[in-house]
Amino acid sequence: MTSAELIDIEIKLLMEGVYQVYGYDFREYADASLRRRLIQWLSGSGFATLSLAQSEVLRDPVLFDTLLRGITVNVSEMFRDPAFFKTVRVQVVPHLKTYPFLKIWHAGCSTGEEAYSMAILLLEEGLKGRFRIYATDINEDVIRKARKGIYPLQEIKRFTKNYQHSGGTGSFSDYYTARYDHAILNPSLQENIVFAAHNLAVDSDFGEMNLILCRNVMIYFKQPLKERVLGLFDSSLVLGGFICLGTKESLDHRLIANRYEEIKPRTQIYRKRYARL
Amino acid sequence: MPDCSCRQFRAVAIGVSTGGVSALKFLLGRLPADFELPLLVVTHISPDSDDGLAVLLDTLCAIRVKEADEQEAITHGTAYLAPANYHMLVERGGTLAFSIDPPVNFARPSVDVLFESAADVYGAALIGVILTGAGFDGSKGLLKIKNSGGLAIVQDPADAEMDSMPKSALGLLTADHVVPLKELPNLLMRLARRKPCR
Numbered sequence: 001m002t003s004a005e006l007i008d009i010e011i012k013l014l015m016e017g018v019y020q021v022y023g024y025d026f027r028e029y030a031d032a033s034l035r036r037r038l039i040q041w042l043s044g045s046g047f048a049t050l051s052l053a054q055s056e057v058l059r060d061p062v063l064f065d066t067l068l069r070g071i072t073v074n075v076s077e078m079f080r081d082p083a084f085f086k087t088v089r090v091q092v093v094p095h096l097k098t099y100p101f102l103k104i105w106h107a108g109c110s111t112g113e114e115a116y117s118m119a120i121l122l123l124e125e126g127l128k129g130r131f132r133i134y135a136t137d138i139n140e141d142v143i144r145k146a147r148k149g150i151y152p153l154q155e156i157k158r159f160t161k162n163y164q165h166s167g168g169t170g171s172f173s174d175y176y177t178a179r180y181d182h183a184i185l186n187p188s189l190q191e192n193i194v195f196a197a198h199n200l201a202v203d204s205d206f207g208e209m210n211l212i213l214c215r216n217v218m219i220y221f222k223q224p225l226k227e228r229v230l231g232l233f234d235s236s237l238v239l240g241g242f243i244c245l246g247t248k249e250s251l252d253h254r255l256i257a258n259r260y261e262e263i264k265p266r267t268q269i270y271r272k273r274y275a276r277l
Numbered sequence: 278m279p280d281c282s283c284r285q286f287r288a289v290a291i292g293v294s295t296g297g298v299s300a301l302k303f304l305l306g307r308l309p310a311d312f313e314l315p316l317l318v319v320t321h322i323s324p325d326s327d328d329g330l331a332v333l334l335d336t337l338c339a340i341r342v343k344e345a346d347e348q349e350a351i352t353h354g355t356a357y358l359a360p361a362n363y364h365m366l367v368e369r370g371g372t373l374a375f376s377i378d379p380p381v382n383f384a385r386p387s388v389d390v391l392f393e394s395a396a397d398v399y400g401a402a403l404i405g406v407i408l409t410g411a412g413f414d415g416s417k418g419l420l421k422i423k424n425s426g427g428l429a430i431v432q433d434p435a436d437a438e439m440d441s442m443p444k445s446a447l448g449l450l451t452a453d454h455v456v457p458l459k460e461l462p463n464l465l466m467r468l469a470r471r472k473p474c475r
Contacts, residue, residue, distance in 0.1 A: 002400055002425070004396070004397040004398075004400065004425065007397075008369070008397075030368060030374050031368050031369050032366035032367060032368050032369075032374050032376075032394040032397070032398075033366060033374065033376045033378065035394075035397065036366070036376075036378070036390070036393070036394065037378070074377065075377060075378065075379050076377070080362075081362075082325075165325075216375075216377045219347060219363075219374065219375045219376065219377070220376065223348070246377075247360070247362075247363075248346065248347050248360055248363060248375050249347060250347070
């Protein structure tokens, strides 16, 4: 047996234990990224192998918490993939404007960059006071960071460039205050966002959403978990509502695919059909 | 592991940076359409690039060249380019996966991420190739390929448009082959054609 195969067995055993003890289910996470993150956590943990770590992880919630953070930290940036936000602005917002009030679920919001981006976009499109973004993540640590809305100043240059390419109609500098080496987003942006912990692998749906944003989250999931999550989205979305996926994701070959139509090829923005086919 | 003449390989993983477009044009352009292995390629492209390079290479090459898709099954005779702003990894079942984990060696996609995950899946049946490029991405990954029993090929630094990536790899490990680019297509064809013993 190769050491890679041995490590895969250790991961499987550890994830089974974690599920049974703590209820977090990573058994349907894609192998390669999970392995990479676990090995990275292991290298800073002081344990020689995952088997040695397992005994402690299953008994020590504080240690488990470090592992949980290590394997669920997603990263993002404001207006990541500017072309996507431009498409939302030009093609999706006109539909959203027809509703008196909008509910948006941002699943897997990480440290909040894209949730704030969406809030900025909707405010610029004149929807002030008419929307709420429910931004959720499995990792409570990133949710706490998201609520603060504080980002390293060195990121702001890229965020600004993204914002400009996304069709922003204002000046990005109006949305933050620079302090020392950090930028603090305007607290008023938070009025429209509710940050909360939610686990896509085990928790239930959210009702009556008009738009669901879940970009580059399911790339970490195996097929059955992807299907579960898409089912969750489908049951949370109104007819005529939108699902937005990441640049390299698609609904092709998924169970819910025939109830959706991509608004334009290669946008990865899907609209739920009003009538059953 | 000795470079035994009956070793059979299952995939080629290639890492390239500065000078990558012309190096890939040359290398992939000289492989036959029925090349027996898949090629997994990370080239350092800017985060806002589209699939233009893959489309261009596909028109110039006999083998199929495409930007990799999520959960795509890896097949021979095809070169898969990692998309901009994503790491590309290999899953156990022989499919491709992506991540948006932080850049590694300042790069996303990173050569190390591809090489390390490919080494986990293919073990000794993997050929790793480091071509021209600035920086040091891919060195650790190539070492892992070697340590997993795979074959390490490095472009001769004297022949590379940018020599730091090849030099960095050669500083970390002893490559099985150090060759100029013009010899690489034939070397890969020879390695790909090997049949199992007996």
